[in-house]
Amino acid sequence: MYARIHKSTETAPDAVETHTYRRLAGDDEVAVSLFDTQAAAAADPTAEWYEVESDESGPAPTSVAAFLHFDGPLSAEVKAAADRANRDRIAPAMRDHPGFSRVLVLWQPQRRSAVIVSQAESVESLENGQERINRMELLPGEDPALLPGPDRIELFRAVAS
DSSP states (O other): OEEEEEETTSOOTTOSEEEEEEETTSSOEEEEEEESSHHHHTOOTTSEEEEEEEEEEOSSOOOEEEEEEEOSOOOHHHHHHHHHIIIIIIHHHHTTOTTEEEEEEEEETTTTEEEEEEEESSHHHHHHHHHHHHHOOOOTTOOGGGOOOOSEEEEEEEEEO
């Protein structure tokens, strides 16, 4: 699966699904569209395409989303550490988190950057989830120096799916 992050006014006719979000502290909108092929996701040269590395769904409806940007370029060691942290520690713990809706882990291989789109039923659920992750003990062998936080976080309200 592949994704494109683009302006909400741009169409994505080949998309399997599209979700539109409005910035909480503004009125601009962004869309995340999912595609079956990399060629379809990359068809718009003005938008960034990504590989969907992980797609975890929960029971709560989506009302808000946090976009966590890791601008990169991320080294192979940082990427491997992040993949392990998500797979073995973070994703399993968040599956039963109250208000959890969905988390997409998106990887842009050309720029070696990532975006995590964390969806929840409320801003409070997002905040509580981040606090839960921050309190987690690292697994044996995890190096905190290889687990930098995001370069920036953007908050959005879900407006269409």
